[in-house]
Amino acid sequence: MYMYRCSKYMYMRATDHTMSMDNKGKLNMEMTRGVRKGAWTYEEDKLLKACIQKYGEGKWHLVPQRAGLNRCRKSCRLRWLNYLTPNIKRESFAEDEVDMMLRLHKLLGNRWSLIAARLPGRTANDVKNYWHTHLRKKMVSRTLEEKKEKPKETMKVHEIIKPKPRTFSTHPPSLNWKHNINVTPIVAVSTQHGEVSPNRDNKEITDSNQIGRDIVGVSQPSLGSAPIPCAMLWDSLLNLEEHKSSEKIGSGSLLQEENFISEFPNVDDSFWDFNLCDFDSL
DNA sequence: AAAGACTTCAACCGCGCTCCC
DNA sequence: TGGGAGCGCGGTTGAAGTCTT
Numbered sequence: 001m002y003m004y005r006c007s008k009y010m011y012m013r014a015t016d017h018t019m020s021m022d023n024k025g026k027l028n029m030e031m032t033r034g035v036r037k038g039a040w041t042y043e044e045d046k047l048l049k050a051c052i053q054k055y056g057e058g059k060w061h062l063v064p065q066r067a068g069l070n071r072c073r074k075s076c077r078l079r080w081l082n083y084l085t086p087n088i089k090r091e092s093f094a095e096d097e098v099d100m101m102l103r104l105h106k107l108l109g110n111r112w113s114l115i116a117a118r119l120p121g122r123t124a125n126d127v128k129n130y131w132h133t134h135l136r137k138k139m140v141s142r143t144l145e146e147k148k149e150k151p152k153e154t155m156k157v158h159e160i161i162k163p164k165p166r167t168f169s170t171h172p173p174s175l176n177w178k179h180n181i182n183v184t185p186i187v188a189v190s191t192q193h194g195e196v197s198p199n200r201d202n203k204e205i206t207d208s209n210q211i212g213r214d215i216v217g218v219s220q221p222s223l224g225s226a227p228i229p230c231a232m233l234w235d236s237l238l239n240l241e242e243h244k245s246s247e248k249i250g251s252g253s254l255l256q257e258e259n260f261i262s263e264f265p266n267v268d269d270s271f272w273d274f275n276l277c278d279f280d281s282l
Numbered sequence: 283a284a285a286g287a288c289t290t291c292a293a294c295c296g297c298g299c300t301c302c303c
Numbered sequence: 304t305g306g307g308a309g310c311g312c313g314g315t316t317g318a319a320g321t322c323t324t
Contacts, residue, residue: 039292039318061309077310078293113312128313129291 036070040079044069048076049084082125089121093130101127102135 040048051067057080060073069076082088093101097119104115112124112131119127 037294059309072294073309074295074311075293081311082292110313124312125292132314133290 035064035072035075037075040083044071045079045084048079052080052084078125082123085123087121088123093122093134097122098130098135101131105131105135 036044047067047069048063051063051069055062055066060077063069063073063076064071067076071079100119101115104118108114110128112128116122116124116127
């Protein structure tokens with residue numbers, strides 16, 4: 001059943017658009033055509049659904065035309081992703097979802113899309129909204145309490161937990177590298193804000209600011225061989241953590257841990273010397 | 283009952299990234 | 304190689320709903 005919250009507003013705003021230029025000075029063509037804004041109607045949803053069912057997701061710039069909608073591509077995409085996608089959960093967040101969200105936020109920061117990807121049926125917008133309305137206050141008050149308890153503690157800026165450089169074999173069964181490579185795995189980084197985040201893009205760390213932001217699994221090899229896929233490591237790490245938390249077995253689930261580690265036999269043992277549960281203390 | 287304060291969340295906006303020409 | 308187009312993300316906005324006085 002459809003429930004529209006802002007019926008008056010949506011019709012009043014229908015043609016209320018402003019000419020806008022983006023940061024590069026490009027004229028936004030969508031804004032010049034007098035596209036509709038505001039809340040979506042049932043009819044518009046029907047058109048959009050039919051269009052996606054017929055042509056599939058993607059090519060959003062074609063969607064308004066294909067669907068016969070007077071909406072910009074962004075609006076169509078957002079409506080589909082946040083509301084019309086099948087399997088979206090509309091009920092409130094369960095306790096375990098909230099718990100997972102808190103843990104993931106500690107690990108990933110405000111990367112809502114990554115967090116949402118770990119919460120089936122939840123969108124990045126849902127997660128972001130829930131965080132801002134429920135959890136942020138909780139976190140702020142908790143931080144204030146901690147500050148009261150430890151008023152004289154000084155923060156360490158960009159403390160890097162950095163194992164010594166290692167040489168890995170490039171002949172594991174899973175990767176066909178042709179040379180040995182020297183890598184410097186920066187396993188975890190804590191900032192003065194207590195935030196930790198992964199280096200999903202396999203970026204090379206070149207400056208201290210970036211070190212402050214990223215966890216790097218392995219730096220880019222210099223001999224032209226394939227980079228170790230940090231994003232893959234990270235995803236698997238999260239899978240393991242998710243498994244642990246869902247089974248309530250804590251960090252002692254060594255069978256899973258061993259399976260996980262065996263997926264990356266080329267990575268030295270010292271790389272695994274940290275535990276995601278340790279991030280709880282951040 | 284009414285008015286103001288507060289909360290919720292759908293939608294908008296700007297920006298950065300990637301791809302392609 | 305530079306620029307334009309398209310896409311996706313995170314921050315922000317603001318109307319509607321709910322609560323409080």
